[in-house]
Amino acid sequence: MNPTPNVVVHTRDLTRSFGKKPVLNGIDLNFGPGIHGLLGRNGVGKSTLLSIIGGQLKPSGGQVEVFGETPFDNARAMDRTALTGVDTSYPTWSVANVFKGAALRYPHWDQTIADTLIADFSLDGALSTPYGGLSRGQRAMVAIIVGLASGTELLLLDEPYVGLDLHNTDVFYRHLLEQADSGRTIIMATHHIEDAAKVLDTAAILGRDGRVAAHVSADDADEYVLVASASEGATLSRNLMTQADAKDLGQSARVTAAGFDDLIEHYLEVS
Numbered sequence: 001m002n003p004t005p006n007v008v009v010h011t012r013d014l015t016r017s018f019g020k021k022p023v024l025n026g027i028d029l030n031f032g033p034g035i036h037g038l039l040g041r042n043g044v045g046k047s048t049l050l051s052i053i054g055g056q057l058k059p060s061g062g063q064v065e066v067f068g069e070t071p072f073d074n075a076r077a078m079d080r081t082a083l084t085g086v087d088t089s090y091p092t093w094s095v096a097n098v099f100k101g102a103a104l105r106y107p108h109w110d111q112t113i114a115d116t117l118i119a120d121f122s123l124d125g126a127l128s129t130p131y132g133g134l135s136r137g138q139r140a141m142v143a144i145i146v147g148l149a150s151g152t153e154l155l156l157l158d159e160p161y162v163g164l165d166l167h168n169t170d171v172f173y174r175h176l177l178e179q180a181d182s183g184r185t186i187i188m189a190t191h192h193i194e195d196a197a198k199v200l201d202t203a204a205i206l207g208r209d210g211r212v213a214a215h216v217s218a219d220d221a222d223e224y225v226l227v228a229s230a231s232e233g234a235t236l237s238r239n240l241m242t243q244a245d246a247k248d249l250g251q252s253a254r255v256t257a258a259g260f261d262d263l264i265e266h267y268l269e270v271s
Contacts, residue, residue, distance in 0.1 A: 008153065009154070014029075023045040040208075041268075046158070050189060054071065056083065059072075081153075081155075084157060085143050095129055102149070107151075109149060120171045123145075154185045169195070193268070
């Protein structure tokens with residue numbers, strides 16, 4: 001059973017290896033309703049973790065529960081979950097038929113959201129185009145539309161904005177933010193720290209050792225400061241300190257309040 005009623009995704013000591021190469025090493029995470037970021041350097045296992053949560057991959061060891069059940073090849077859990085991203089393999093149907101198929105796949109499909117996103121992305125002219133003939137940015141749009149319109153309780157977004165220009169990235173984040181109070185659990189692998197920090201409730205950072213380096217919330221940023229200190233002529237270095245500790249610093253230190261994006265960046269730098 002999940003540790004608390006509002007936890008949708010629970011992992012404990014989760015591991016995954018490919019052959020002799022370990023990728024995930026003792027992952028302990030809990031996610032409930034809200035928008036969560038999954039961050040880390042390339043190759044640390046973000047996509048692998050999303051695939052395990054989405055029931056597409058079996059872990060090598062440890063525990064993973066989604067809606068209180070083991071998700072791998074579990075129709076009950078997978079019917080309540082959508083896993084999408086720019087590299088999702090959809091059939092070589094027309095874009096319109098991809099959306100029709102998704103509407104049949106997901107019981108709570110929201111056609112209004114789909115139509116709004118199609119218009120906002122200016123994807124109307126590509127509805128008759130075979131999916132395989134789309135540009136990378138257009139494939140990203142299709143994945144975003146399927147994910148947000150699916151109506152699933154759990155939405156897993158794997159680098160969904162890759163290939164989008166600035167305008168369409170803004171469209172995506174605006175519509176993602178509209179889901180903040182929907183009760184859905186949304187986990188997004190992302191590199192867009194500055195933009196993502198504006199919509200995320202929490203951020204889980206995977207380290208190069210395959211473990212969780214930190215799992216921080218937007219509220220945590222209020223309790224920390226980033227301290228830049230240096231002797232005369234030296235290069236400034238950044239350190240993370242509690243506000244209480246920062247009060248004891250001498251006048252040679254420059255103290256600034258830590259924003260959520262700064263907090264995330266700090267853990268990415270040291271992980």
